[in-house]
Amino acid sequence: MSHQRIPKRRAAMAAGGVVALGAAAILLPTANASQGGGSPDDAASAPRTLKAADASQLASRLAGLLGDTFAGSYYDSGAQRLVVNVAGGDDNPVVADAEKAGADVREVDHSMGELRGGARTLKSEASIPGTSWAIDPRTNRILVTADSTVTGDRWDRLESTVERLGSGMATVRKSAGTFRTFASGGDAVFGGGARCSLGFNVTAGDGSPAFLTAGHCGVAADRWSDAQGGQPTATVDRAVFPGAGDFALVTYDDPATDAPSEVNLGDRALPISRAAEATVGQEVFRMGSTTGLADGQVLGLDATVNYPEGTVTGLVQTDVCAEPGDSGGSLFTGDGLAIGLTSGGSGDCTVGGETFFQPVTTALDAVGATLGDGDTGAGDTGVADGTGAGHEDGSGPTGRRADGLAGGR
Secondary structure, three states: OOOOOOOOOOOOOOOOOOOOOOOOOOOOOOOEOOOOOOOHHHHHHOOOEOOHHHHHHHHHHHHHHHHHHEEEEEEEOOOOEEEEEEOOOOOOHHHHHHHHOOEEEEEOOOOHHHHHHHHHHHHHHOOOOOEEEEEEOOOOEEEEEEOOOOOHHHHHHHHHHHHHOOOOOEEEEEOOOOOEEOOEEOOOOOEOOEEOOOOEEEEOOOOOEEEEEOHHHHHHOOEEOOOOOOOOOEEEEEEEOOEOOOEEEEEEOOOOOOOOOEEEOOOOEEEOOEEOOOOOOOEEEEEEOOOEEEEEEEEEEEEEEEEOOEEEEEEEEEOOOOOOOOOOOEEEOOOOEEEEEEEEEOOEOOOEOOEEEEEHHHHHHHHOOEOOOOOOOOOOOHHHOOOOOOOOOOOOOOOOOOHHHOOOO
């Protein structure tokens, strides 16, 4: 399938800025010591520049080793450093090892347990439609966002709940838009009058071809077609929304459907090798049927969003733009790693906003599917081309490709 119109915001990636997640050990021989004077011992213990791939794997390893003292981490793409937060961990011998491995360790006030406890309090006392929260490791606080509908008594309730969490535990900000899922009705029908976007082609647990999309799309319709008024070509197997996620597994009706693991960028296909976890500070790309290609950064993990339809947990928060019809579309890295499925948010691709994504890894685990064959070409059916979008008119963007995605990798 192709996309209906030129993206309003074209993704641009600076040289060397592509984020990919690869294998890394606790000690990284590929890390470059910071330049400057001092003894070799000083250089060995100083924060090092790290590739984002190495930083992500190092962060996962350190989280386990630091235990209760670990308070989150993020990737500083400008300095090319992994910043690891430690709460009350001065005597933890892993801190010294973390610094030798290339991490920039900083002491913070709030442990991850305290921050998660604050998030649980928000969930129990302030699950107000139009609000969201996620832990922000860069500020060591919970980032609470309220959209334009949160006013009056609801705003007072939110503010008082945040105040009770204690000084410096959370930050509240207002969003000019309104939190909503990004499905739209009557525009280009995929199923039941809803228009969404295909996320990633996968292989279901029984070996049949299938794809992932947003759960609120799967709840909206059981049967899906790649053309307005066309014959359905896929059937919803499982959909989760609202609740613990926003994802759906949709199986192709024809078991011989060729469903490659790739994202259609309009002028070329980007192979998708596997699924990966998101990292705060990571640069990511989104493809959707309304706005095409857009880029941005990961802002928070394990986000909770209170949509009008209900509360959804476990999402990834980003500053990537999206609009109605982009729901279910793919979030990925320039090196072809599947990160998320478009859920919803506020704003648009003219003024910007925040968008939340369902982690692909969680969705795959829940439905028992696998991703990443990458060996076959596009199938005959429109919804089987791995696009993250689809339209019946065969149109696509005519603008230039995103700089950082040109020419493959």
